[in-house]
Amino acid sequence: MADKESSGNKKVSRRKFLVRGGLGTVGVLAIGTYLFRNPIRRAILEKVNSMDIEYLGSTDNPMLWFELGPANEIILHSPKIEMGQGTFTGLAQMAADELDVPFQNIKVVHATTDTGNIDQFSTGGSTSISGLWQPLRELAATFREMMKLKGAEKLGVSVSDVTVADGRVSANGKSLFYSEIAEGVTSWTIPDAPVLKDINTYRYVGKPLPRVDLEDKVYGTPMFGLDAEMPDMVFGAVVRPSKIGAKYISATTDKAEKMPGVLKIVKEDDFVAVVAESYIEAENAKQAIEVVWETPDNLQQEEIVAMMTVGNGTSSIIQKQGDALEGDAVVQMEFRSPIGAHAQIEPNGVVASVVDDKATIMISTRVIGITRKEVASRLGWDEEQVNVVPTYLGGGFGRRLHTPHAVQAAVMSKAVGKPVKYIFSREEEFQHDMFRPPTHHILKGSLNEQGLLSGLEHHFVSGDVGNNSALIPNVLPTILGADVGAIRGAFIQYTAVPNHRSVYWHVDLPFATSWWRSLGLLANTFAIESFIDEMALKADKNPIEFRLAHIGDDEAGKRLKEVIRTAGEKSGYSEDVKDGKAMGFAASVDAGTPCAHVVEVSVEDNEIKVHKVTVVLDPGLAVNPDQVRAQCEGCVIMGMSAVLFEQMKVVDGSLTPTIYGPYEMALMKHAPKEIDVILLQGKDKPGPVGEPPLGPIGAAIANAVKRLTGKRLQSMPLKLT
Amino acid sequence: MKISMQINGQSHVVELTDEYTPLLWVIRDMLGLKGTKFGCGKAACGACTLHVDGEAVRSCSYPVKFADGKEITTIEGLGDATNPHPVQQAWIEEIVPQCGYCQPGFMMATAALLDKIPNPTDEEIDDNIINVCRCGTYYRMRKAIHLAAEKQSALKTTNEPTNS
Numbered sequence: 054m055a056d057k058e059s060s061g062n063k064k065v066s067r068r069k070f071l072v073r074g075g076l077g078t079v080g081v082l083a084i085g086t087y088l089f090r091n092p093i094r095r096a097i098l099e100k101v102n103s104m105d106i107e108y109l110g111s112t113d114n115p116m117l118w119f120e121l122g123p124a125n126e127i128i129l130h131s132p133k134i135e136m137g138q139g140t141f142t143g144l145a146q147m148a149a150d151e152l153d154v155p156f157q158n159i160k161v162v163h164a165t166t167d168t169g170n171i172d173q174f175s176t177g178g179s180t181s182i183s184g185l186w187q188p189l190r191e192l193a194a195t196f197r198e199m200m201k202l203k204g205a206e207k208l209g210v211s212v213s214d215v216t217v218a219d220g221r222v223s224a225n226g227k228s229l230f231y232s233e234i235a236e237g238v239t240s241w242t243i244p245d246a247p248v249l250k251d252i253n254t255y256r257y258v259g260k261p262l263p264r265v266d267l268e269d270k271v272y273g274t275p276m277f278g279l280d281a282e283m284p285d286m287v288f289g290a291v292v293r294p295s296k297i298g299a300k301y302i303s304a305t306t307d308k309a310e311k312m313p314g315v316l317k318i319v320k321e322d323d324f325v326a327v328v329a330e331s332y333i334e335a336e337n338a339k340q341a342i343e344v345v346w347e348t349p350d351n352l353q354q355e356e357i358v359a360m361m362t363v364g365n366g367t368s369s370i371i372q373k374q375g376d377a378l379e380g381d382a383v384v385q386m387e388f389r390s391p392i393g394a395h396a397q398i399e400p401n402g403v404v405a406s407v408v409d410d411k412a413t414i415m416i417s418t419r420v421i422g423i424t425r426k427e428v429a430s431r432l433g434w435d436e437e438q439v440n441v442v443p444t445y446l447g448g449g450f451g452r453r454l455h456t457p458h459a460v461q462a463a464v465m466s467k468a469v470g471k472p473v474k475y476i477f478s479r480e481e482e483f484q485h486d487m488f489r490p491p492t493h494h495i496l497k498g499s500l501n502e503q504g505l506l507s508g509l510e511h512h513f514v515s516g517d518v519g520n521n522s523a524l525i526p527n528v529l530p531t532i533l534g535a536d537v538g539a540i541r542g543a544f545i546q547y548t549a550v551p552n553h554r555s556v557y558w559h560v561d562l563p564f565a566t567s568w569w570r571s572l573g574l575l576a577n578t579f580a581i582e583s584f585i586d587e588m589a590l591k592a593d594k595n596p597i598e599f600r601l602a603h604i605g606d607d608e609a610g611k612r613l614k615e616v617i618r619t620a621g622e623k624s625g626y627s628e629d630v631k632d633g634k635a636m637g638f639a640a641s642v643d644a645g646t647p648c649a650h651v652v653e654v655s656v657e658d659n660e661i662k663v664h665k666v667t668v669v670l671d672p673g674l675a676v677n678p679d680q681v682r683a684q685c686e687g688c689v690i691m692g693m694s695a696v697l698f699e700q701m702k703v704v705d706g707s708l709t710p711t712i713y714g715p716y717e718m719a720l721m722k723h724a725p726k727e728i729d730v731i732l733l734q735g736k737d738k739p740g741p742v743g744e745p746p747l748g749p750i751g752a753a754i755a756n757a758v759k760r761l762t763g764k765r766l767q768s769m770p771l772k773l774t
Numbered sequence: 775m776k777i778s779m780q781i782n783g784q785s786h787v788v789e790l791t792d793e794y795t796p797l798l799w800v801i802r803d804m805l806g807l808k809g810t811k812f813g814c815g816k817a818a819c820g821a822c823t824l825h826v827d828g829e830a831v832r833s834c835s836y837p838v839k840f841a842d843g844k845e846i847t848t849i850e851g852l853g854d855a856t857n858p859h860p861v862q863q864a865w866i867e868e869i870v871p872q873c874g875y876c877q878p879g880f881m882m883a884t885a886a887l888l889d890k891i892p893n894p895t896d897e898e899i900d901d902n903i904i905n906v907c908r909c910g911t912y913y914r915m916r917k918a919i920h921l922a923a924e925k926q927s928a929l930k931t932t933n934e935p936t937n938s
Contacts, residue, residue, distance in 0.1 A: 264869060272855060686914065
């Protein structure tokens with residue numbers, strides 16, 4: 054028998070690989086070294102340069118990925134959070150194929166900080182499937198090979214004589230389930246370089262399987278952060294200011310102390326809170342606390358708009374070719390986007406138990422590692438004393454990438470010696486959101502004698518997106534002096550235009566702004582693609598052909614052109630107004646994923662109505678085409694909501710409105726009756742999906758409105774009156 | 775005061791000092807039924823929709839005192855995996871949920887709608903289904919609502935007594 058040590062396999066002790074009893078039998082631990090391949094910095098640069106995104110997570114600890122149960126079921130501990138994007142389902146498909154087990158045998162759960170393989174960065178950036186594509190399959194293949202080697206040994210045959218299928222290893226008419234193979238094993242042989250299967254042999258990847266969480270979500274199973282409970286749990290509420298920039302000074306709490314159900318008033322240097330027996334009692338008592346705030350002068354919306362004007366703040370050129378545009382022939386237009394709220398339906402919430410020397414935090418979070426770090430730091434503890442248990446999210450959209458409420462709940466729990474649940478009110482959720490920053494854009498363009506663009510420039514100003522967020526100080530510097538989030542979608546994709554540039558301006562806003570699904574993409578694409586349409590009209594050219602004429606012939610350019618061509622064909626794009634409806638076209642590339650939208654729009658009583666949207670997306674390999682479609686449909690509707698309805702305003706120093714309804718959003722009646730999604734596959738691995746389809750919608754609608762009414766709408770939300 | 779309610783076919787008596795406590799919190803925190811969600815607390819989003827005597831009600835703004843003596847149905851009582859409601863079947867077939875948080879409220883609103891209007895038009899759906907979904911699943915929901923209407927009427931036809 055060949056010496057395993059010398060044949061590329063290494064023996065590892067049980068202690069290192071079998072860390073957990075699982076469901077009565079073995080648990081198998083896989084190593085984390087695969088995740089170190091790509092330095093984070095390079096990955097970020099790639100992201101900004103619209104290349105493929107690699108896995109951003111990292112951890113120094115070994116990681117528990119798969120647990121094997123007695124019925125041959127496999128629990129996959131996901132380092133990524135499920136927030137609706139379908140990641141759990143895609144990961145299960147990838148794992149099932151490489152593990153060689155039936156799809157229904159895979160159960161996906163969130164990893165906790167105690168189980169180790171949490172993502173130290175975040176769940177976000179549309180990277181969950183694309184980033185784990187290689188590492189997860191390699192880990193699964195490693196697991197399969199371990200089973201194969203041990204299975205052969207137990208069957209008393211050589212490895213080359215066994216076959217692996219459906220979660221069992223077989224030879225000579227005998228077979229053993231993985232769970233049987235693992236029984237009693239104390240030492241495993243780990244192959245160094247597992248060979249991945251041929252993608253064409255996959256049974257699950259590429260299939261539109263139903264979501265793994267579908268039934269739980271239809272039958273109302275508790276799964277979200279706000280559903281979390283702990284024994285003996287009580288409820289906390291923190292008093293928050295309604296004014297921007299207000300600083301906590303002191304509080305009078307006599308009245309609140311005597312309110313029904315109140316257990317304790319918690320006064321800290323930076324906040325005051327109340328803990329009570331029930332949620333309602335805590336909320337009622339909170340209202341009775343009188344707080345002295347130090348408040349700056351009342352800000353008004355006009356001041357914010359004036360502040361957010363290109364030319365204010367600091368600037369950097371993020372893209373440059375050829376000369377700057379000058380002269381009378383240059384066409385110039387400006388565009389604006391407002392402050393946007395996340396408005397996810399599940400408010401932020403947390404249950405924290407800080408008892409004795411152990412803290413457990415159950416929370417809707419996307420930054421598990423940061424949540425743990427911040428709680429440990431406030432308590433003055435080691436991170437190992439804090440276990441963060443992430444839950445399903447009732448929506449992410451860029452929210453939950455900072456969780457200071459976990460710290461506050463931990464402080465309250467420590468004060469009362471019991472687990473404390475703390476939920477944001479909707480008013481607090483709106484007032485203390487970390488908003489999508491408002492933007493202002495100036496576009497410049499010039500045409501040559503053939504009616505083609507000789508120059509194109511995008512000058513834009515944004516507040517923070519990535520800068521000053523919880524993620525940035527630890528991981529990301531700025532790219533070329535610009536905010537990595539604000540510049541998403543800000544580049545000129547028409548690189549065949551001889552003179553083109555993109556110039557970023559940054560203004561510090563007096564309130565927190567941050568990540569919002571697709572980051573700068575929505576507003577930047579709205580501005581650039583509206584302007585391109587305007588230039589096509591000036592050149593008297595078909596907007597699709599006009600776009601195609603200005604895109605380069607590199608790999609990315611080819612994929613974008615194919616998406617644009619397909620969208621034109623499949624939608625039957627026409628510049629004519631028919632039956633009171635006009636069509637609008639726009640395209641964008643985000644994180645390497647090109648997307649085009651064609652919309653059919655009418656105007657009734659000055660209200661813009663979207664009847665049909667054709668989406669063409671090239672996400673590369675679609676691990677679950679149905680969920681890719683769902684992301685496209687969701688992006689269309691969320692994008693329409695932002696483009697047609699949503700805006701926060703600063704009124705007398707407060708961010709308003711603070712409730713759905715006044716914060717107008719798309720409802721059932723606004724959703725298009727038809728959304729036709731066409732998926733192209735321009736490469737053989739998965740690319741980002743969750744955000745790229747948000748790009749074109751704003752400009753596509755504005756371009757249709759222009760063709761229908763002759764009016765060029767230059768500010769979101771788009772209104773005709 | 776004591777409040778007696780039938781919840782999902784079972785009798786419950788709860789005792790609480792503040793009779794204006796919203797029904798939502800009694801259901802979620804006192805009775806432990808977590809399928810009914812908190813979204814806004816002001817009846818503006820519909821995540822907390824359940825049925826009181828067959829009517830869709832936004833329970834975050836419905837004082838529990840008004841539920842005294844009433845029959846309440848939550849998503850847990852609408853149906854389960856062994857006996858799903860046609861609305862739930864349709865939601866599964868159309869793979870509607872994304873994050874899923876608002877979905878129980880939508881399904882409860884839809885079930886109440888179909889009891890009143892068994893085969894709603896698109897316009898009737900637009901007028902009556904006014905909850906908020908941030909993931910933007912309205913497109914699939916509309917398909918699921920029409921499918922649920924078909925399923926429910928097929929069920930009624932099968933269950934109707936024949937004259938023979």
